[in-house]
Amino acid sequence: MSATEGTAAERHGVPEPGEPQRHRRAVSAEDTLLTVRGLKVYFPIKSGVFVDRVVGWVKAVDGVDLDVPRGSTVGLVGESGCGKTTLGRSILRLVEPTEGTVTFDGIDVSSLAGEDLRRIRRRMQMIFQDPMASLDPRQSVESVLTEPRRAHGIERGEATTVAQLLDLVGLPASAASRYPHEFSGGQRQRIGIARAIALEPEMIIADEPVSALDVSIQAQVVNLLEELQDRLGLTYLVIAHDLAVVRHIADVVAVMYLGGIVEQAASDVLYSAPYHPYTKALMSAVPIPDPVIEDTRERILLSGDLPSPANPPPGCRFHTRCPYRQPTRCDDERPALRAMAPGHTVACHWAEQIHSGEITPRPSAVVGAVIDAAPPTTVPIAGDPTITTLGPPPGI
């Protein structure tokens, strides 16, 4: 597979540093750069004395469909154990998928091998979470930034120079001769970003790009990523657990839980009106730096712990902790992603009823001030004697 012809031709080479105008590529829903279908990544659990036998599977990713339109930013959020990092890595074939397909610009990445796979890596890059661990401590910055070009046999004149890359990410040219340990965390992350854009990729998967950084630096890197997207026409898949960051940067957000996507919607919609109980709980758990809001908001607390991905619950994977759980369907039927509105999908059997207020959460799961004493709007659900009303459905 050859180089990034389409993008390079349109851009006429790398933009000059300091170029004032920003051009954003039109985001068209039909022009999907990345398509993931039915992706599963299962890790074998081995045990044995002389020879290892497989005794079980850790189902890190358990059937995921995802579309990333060209030029957009898709956010993937979830807590630890949800499989988002594994998903990101399996898209790039850094981890081998067990099942499913990954299609990048029409090419089936999941079936490529050897040289073909190596070449297509030029077009899809990754930014890692820990800036210190993702840089070889023995490599100078210059070597880090020229290694991609050397690996693909690109001549020096045809590639973005080290100086240009450093300038794009806001580092001084003198950084080239130094070593990773001489920089701060935020600067190292910029080096990592410079490395990722060295080959002029079309898509970048950012795995927790800011979570290892100090709060006041996070905004710098987020802004840098946005700026680079404008200048270089990049497509992003941002994987993070920090919902506020993802809300800010992503166009579309998908929420993952225990290996599957439970809800997906445009960023604004997801944050203002989530459907899935897990999304609701997640939103209500994020602290907001505003005492007035914090004092009056309602929180939905989840009970118990995350189940083990080696032994996910039957039916809906979330039902063991769900405050809205119902006696039927939840524990034996795994919900599929269904469209609630254009571009908004949810994997929940009772999504409509929860949204309309027909089904309310267990009172023990909700803490915080009650907004107002509205008259009861629930229909008592058979089997739950403690149902009492709590006013409008919890949200932000």
Place this chain on the structure above:
Amino acid sequence: MSVTEAAADHLLDVRGLSVAFTRKGRRDVRAVDGVSFTVDAGQTMGLVGESGSGKSVTSLAVMGLLPKRGVRVGGEVHFDGDDLLTLPPERMRDIRGRDIAMVFQDPMSSLNPVVPIGIQVTEVLHRHQDLRGDAARTAATESLARVGIPDPTRRLKEYPHQLSGGMRQRALIAMALACRPRLLIADEPTTALDVTIQAQILELLKELVRDSGAALVMITHDLGVIAGLCDTVHVMYGGRVVESAGRRELFAEPHHPYTGGLLASVPRLDAPRGAPLHPIPGSPTDLLPWSEGCAFAPRCPNRVEPCTENPPALESAGGRELRCYNPLVAAEEVPA
């Protein structure tokens, strides 16, 4: 008012605390410089800062947990009439765990991996309340139950790695509160946890502190956590307290450019999507040397001449404290 009288008014009274790390043949590193604050019983105080702010070192100094060699501690830490910095080690050991307890950030490294949870909890009870055998086990089970660990009797025998992150942190809190201390210091207790677990733990802390009437010092970099939990807030930068205020006042009207900058740079869940982030330029490690002025000056948009000449003095006004030559004026004005 005599010194001892003033000291007895507050549960914890820190005055002019300073901590310097000395290195052979090199300049001292001053991690904490002239920090003062007070905590009263039943109050929750927040200590906010990023890396290099000195917030963790402050709490370690209060607890007397800093290494002896290579560290120089100055100032006074009055707890219940005693200056903790001058107490002999045996008395300090008595106070730790019984009167003042601490919860750390990473539960996995704070718990002994080869000792069952039950023994780690009863160890605390044994040391301070001299409980043994069945009495200790019962008390341990109760404290595990109090922090919301299900099936506590069984958990007593389990090892830390058998518990989830949230459970471990609860166990740590149980250990800290086992002897019902009057002051609990929590150093980034939820930073390593998932956000939904964090919400559970913070609710737990709120409840326990309310029920026991203890005072809580919450150390964190997360302004959202502070907003939901603390009565008073002290913002630290470069080893000094740069601003102190009540919770509502601080968020509504930050005076110090650092506080304002922090609030403007943190992405908020409830902010509209297009709202820009205003980062603070530079890095928390871009500090001015101590003698030369305000530590934040290299990054401060409000910088004026005096800022790089002398460190600003602490000024009190209207229940708030501030160290700044050129503070932010109105509430809405945020440095661009």
Place this chain on the structure above:
Amino acid sequence: MSLAQVEATTEAAKVGEEGGSLRRDAWRRLRRDPVALVGFGIIALFVLVAIFAPWIAPYDPADRPGAGIVTPTNIPGPSAEFWFGLDELGRDEFSRVVFGARTSLLVGVVALLLGMAGGLLLGILAGAFGGKVDTVIMRVVDVMLSIPGLLMAIAIAALLGRSLLSVMIAIAVINIPIFARLLRGQMLAQRGSDYVLAATSLGVRRRSIVLGHVLPNSMSPVIVQATLTLATAIIEAAGLSFLGLGSPDPRVPEWGLMLANTQRYLASAPHLAFFPGVAIVIAALGFTLLGERLREALDPKYRR
């Protein structure tokens, strides 16, 4: 920061301010370390003595300048003429100890190089390929480790005859599994790092990743081990010669052999055991001191 981080700040002097690669950092740290300098000094002395032996020693080690003086009951100790005294055959002990440095250095270095070559080769194969290759190699290494070194040495001496070469080979074989295991362990650990993942995602070829990234980052403990192995090789060589597995020629000045020949005279002529013994200890000490300090200097814990 955590308590551990606070402690790290107070302990190590941070050298990073002046910039430069980690090797340069380590070198700077070592240069200032008095213990390391002492170790290095001893090694330098040892090497110089070994190289310049013919100029330093007044006599050839086979010469018997004191043949007329020495009797079974009178073996003179140190004197103005013979600094370390004479041995039971009237040879100058000082000259023999000095030339013994040559032998020990030769044996130590050759044994180390052979052992390293074999061990590193196995280690690289196991570390780079993993999987079945790794399993097979590690089982072989396990077997090698489980055979007592002494038995191995005796077997080799039986096969190849008693000579210094047998001693060298025996020591090399003992050390092969040590280096193999060490390098393999380091490589496996490095292979799991994020920077290896990053290089893979960039499309760097696997061979380049192993040779250019994994291997260089795995070498620090190997270097330390090499220094320490040299120390033990000297002692092991002396031990094997002492037991008679080395060169059977009594004229060869090997410290261990010299020790063996003096057993009868321990009470009457203790200087015959003292000087070779002290020489062994000091030589080994030099390498050990440097090796230990090298380990600390290269330890990533002190890197930021």
